[in-house]
Amino acid sequence: MEQKKSIRWYAGILFIGMLVLAVVAGMENSPRIDKQTASSANSPGGKQTADVASLPRPGYMAPDFTLQDLNGNQVKLSDLKGKKVLLNFWASWCPPCKAETPDLVEMSEKYKDQVAFYGVNLTVTDVEEGVKQFAADYRIRYPILMDRDGRVANLYQANAIPMTVTIDRNGFIVDRRDGQLSKSAMENMIKKLLER
Template identity: 40%
Template sequence: MKRNLYILLAALVLVGVALFQNVGPGFAAVFQSESSKELPAETGPKAGLLAPPFSLQGLDGNTYKVGGQQDKAIMINFWASWCDPCKEEAPDLNRLAQKYKDDLVIYGVNVTKFDKVENAKQFVNHFNLTYPVMFDKEGKVNEAYKGVAFPTNVLVDKHGVIQEVILGILPPDQLESKIKKLIK
């Protein structure tokens, strides 16, 4: 009787090892802690890759950086002053920036290559934007993120990994739901 029990246990262990090795990283990930997960080695403008690093000076004179480990999750909002959906979204971004200021930073990146600095400054003043706004004068940051539409929102977790790229605007409640998921 004991011998059969040992054989059964050995068979179960072998089946478990075979499953663990053949099912792949998705199965193995269940057994990893958050701190032991490896970050992607590749950067790029899509979910699952590290956010392309950049540094831009803000309208307030401070320099803001994206890339690598951060204290808070980041939402990068690429916009232009002439973009009607950007105008529609601006008040919601202001509200979200205030509401989630302890866990999220919103960076407004005006793609000045396709805009004018004066128009962008008027936009910031008109909507009384409270989050940092930067000027991508040569469009290099927009190019690194393969920008194709305004607005584009890129959600980056604290580890510097892009979780989602949102082209265009979402209803405020849907955007807030995505932010809640990002900061968990």
Template identity: 40%
Template sequence: MNRNRWILIGLLLLLGVALYGNTGKGLLSFVRTTDKSETETNLDQNSESLSALAAAGAPKPGSATPEFTLKGLDGKSYQVGGQREKPLLLNFWASWCDPCKEEAPDLVDLAGKYSDKLDVYAVNVTQYDKIDNVKEFVETYNYTFPVLLDEKEEVFRKFNGAAFPTNVLIDKNGVIQELVIGVLSAEELEAKIKKLVD
């Protein structure tokens, strides 16, 4: 009898959680059915909101790059801000980010192709990552450019980072020319790089 009472209590709790979840506010709100168009609309609105949020507080094109210094995987310190010998592509990423994995081969190709005219720094936002995964990612995708470690997310916050990847194109004078959230095709990214280095 005692065992049956506990089973009944458990079933009632599950039923209560499921009913509460169907209101869209509970733990099981994912059970609620929506049609595909509503889901797509919500995703589109969330993407637009994310982009708007990131753009709202981010340094604008034409403004000076926030200054920072970060250590790289190679143990060296890298400084950004002010004048430099070559334009710079800053790539903020994380090892678990699928769009970052998609973009990685293009970054490697473009960094090699424009190595005499462009610096590329891959800034891993290490607060959201694990160093072993970072090293594995770098090895898997054959990164030959510096990989900087933003261990406390301080630099990503300076750019009002909201999503991975985020690419910042900076000219030789340390002025931001463009801030790109999300993945571009290799052709689109190369067009932006050509504009930056010319």
């Protein structure tokens, strides 16, 4: 009986040891984001174009993109380096987006000389005429960028809208908020950006 207990005990220790080795081996082989060598998430041909990984999270380089605004002008995010940027992902059919927009319009007027505001419309789920009407109804003066194929929403993992991202002058994400922002939360986000 004592011998069976001893065998079970050693078998248990052996099993735990093998489990630990398997976990360690898995960690060694798992992909890592190396800030020195990671390539930009949307670089053509997967070439390494940045020395810092692009992820839609604070502390990482904002993934680059090019979209057209409502007037057909091309806007490329990387061309905005040197400016502080606020991106707001939204759609005209989204009730929280509608509720948030008056505050966003007010903040864009209040901070227009310090922060470049851009609305990124999830046009892939929206109707362009509805977007134009929404912009007119809410008197939006900042550029609205049309994400017609949903690529930029996917790039920024905008799974819930509205979603707001602030980006510093060097192209790094300062803050990201999923869901509707209160006016005070929005202003705090902007103030945090201005401190950078």
